[in-house]
Amino acid sequence: MIHRHALTGLVLAGGQGRRMGGRDKGLEAFAGRPLASHALTPLRGRVAEVLINANRHPEAYAALGERVIPDLEAGYQGPLMGIYSGLRAAATDWVVVVPCDSPALPDDLVARLVAGRGSADIAVAHDGERLHPVVALIRRALVDDLGRALAAGERKIDRWYARHDWRAVDMADRAEAFANLNTPDDKRRLEARRRRESPQP
Numbered sequence: 214m215i216h217r218h219a220l221t222g223l224v225l226a227g228g229q230g231r232r233m234g235g236r237d238k239g240l241e242a243f244a245g246r247p248l249a250s251h252a253l254t255p256l257r258g259r260v261a262e263v264l265i266n267a268n269r270h271p272e273a274y275a276a277l278g279e280r281v282i283p284d285l286e287a288g289y290q291g292p293l294m295g296i297y298s299g300l301r302a303a304a305t306d307w308v309v310v311v312p313c314d315s316p317a318l319p320d321d322l323v324a325r326l327v328a329g330r331g332s333a334d335i336a337v338a339h340d341g342e343r344l345h346p347v348v349a350l351i352r353r354a355l356v357d358d359l360g361r362a363l364a365a366g367e368r369k370i371d372r373w374y375a376r377h378d379w380r381a382v383d384m385a386d387r388a389e390a391f392a393n394l395n396t397p398d399d400k401r402r403l404e405a406r407r408r409r410e411s412p413q414p
């Protein structure tokens with residue numbers, strides 16, 4: 214078991230949002246509030262602290278009520294740099310990473326990653342068809358190794374995971390929860406699905 218006090222939540226919102234017209238994706242309105250705020254739902258109350266990793270509009274992200282941290286190296290080097298920055302900033306032994314653009318992640322995500330980890334250092338969500346490398350539980354002690362990998366030019370998350378004791382956690386029963394939103398079309402489709410699933414009175 215990993216106790217809640219040993220966990221930090223990390224929302225990755227540091228991307229360029231090119232497929233969203235270059236807009237800051239985490240701040241796009243989704244179902245009436247910023248997309249990144251939906252990613253906080255499975256984390257709040259289940260971790261000791263939540264960090265939001267963002268490279269633009271830090272004050273807008275801070276308004277969501279959590280600590281905001283930028284990438285330690287600028288230049289949009291990809292999510293692995295966001296994970297590294299989060300591991301560096303975290304005060305706990307474990308970090309749960311989620312992306313800002315998956316607004317329907319399972320409520321029990323943290324518990325499932327913790328339970329599914331076994332004795333591995335990294336646990337990664339799998340939806341039955343594919344791995345979701347940015348939905349993961351990572352041991353903070355790997356931070357120095359990740360720093361060296363980044364310095365050596367590594368930018369692929371799954372390749373870095375593969376060099377460690379990692380495990381996929383089967384969440385095929387909740388595959389639809391991993392739908393993410395890259396384009397304005399995705400946003401319309403997912404908002405429509407949400408309205409169908411929980412119609413407002």
Ligand SMILES: Nc1nc2c(ncn2[C@@H]2O[C@H](COP(=O)(O)OP(=O)(O)OP(=O)(O)O)[C@@H](O)[C@H]2O)c(=O)[nH]1
Pocket residue numbers: 225226227228229230231232233238266267284288289290291292293294295296311312313314347395
């Ligand atoms: N910290 C950080 N996070 C990133 C970076 N690039 C992508 N991410 C995050 O990684 C997750 C997946 O991102 P993508 O959708 O592949 O990339 P994106 O930059 O957001 O969007 P595109 O430019 O359309 O690919 C999201 O949570 C992004 O916020 C980056 O350079 N730094």
